[in-house]
Amino acid sequence: MPRGAAMRVRLATLALLALSCSFEVDKTGTRFRCKGGDCPVGFECEVGTCVEPGASPDGALASCLEQYGDLTDFALCDEAANRCEFFGNAGGDTCNQLCAARRATCLTGYEADDGMPCIRGPEDGCDAPHDHLICICTQTSAAADSYTSMLVELHR
Numbered sequence: 001m002p003r004g005a006a007m008r009v010r011l012a013t014l015a016l017l018a019l020s021c022s023f024e025v026d027k028t029g030t031r032f033r034c035k036g037g038d039c040p041v042g043f044e045c046e047v048g049t050c051v052e053p054g055a056s057p058d059g060a061l062a063s064c065l066e067q068y069g070d071l072t073d074f075a076l077c078d079e080a081a082n083r084c085e086f087f088g089n090a091g092g093d094t095c096n097q098l099c100a101a102r103r104a105t106c107l108t109g110y111e112a113d114d115g116m117p118c119i120r121g122p123e124d125g126c127d128a129p130h131d132h133l134i135c136i137c138t139q140t141s142a143a144a145d146s147y148t149s150m151l152v153e154l155h156r
Contacts, residue, residue, distance in 0.1 A: 061139040067102050075117035077134060083107060085136045087117040095135035096126040103140045110134040
């Protein structure tokens, strides 16, 4: 091959490589696996899946019963948009502990009046330990709930 032709081939190859390294992919509305908990800018790692903030990996929230029904003496007091209010025998734990164990956030907590299901006593917030309490926690995605259930089963 003549020297000029070889140079043009090299330049063309370099130009193609430069172009191939500069394209971007619009990931909006997509989901993909988190690698080591890391996701691209604008995404969060939730249950091993990169999702846009506020989205869940499978798009559905777990019911309050699915999410918290494994508590001893569980009783559902109220289920509203994105939150669950429930009674349970916490064995001295706090609402923060009960919610966090199910990948949720505590919104507030109450001592159960005389240990009665769904009868609110004084509001104690999320960090007061009680044997019987009423917690108001966020709901998580069904996929997160499945993950939590798997972890609970592994630790039994």
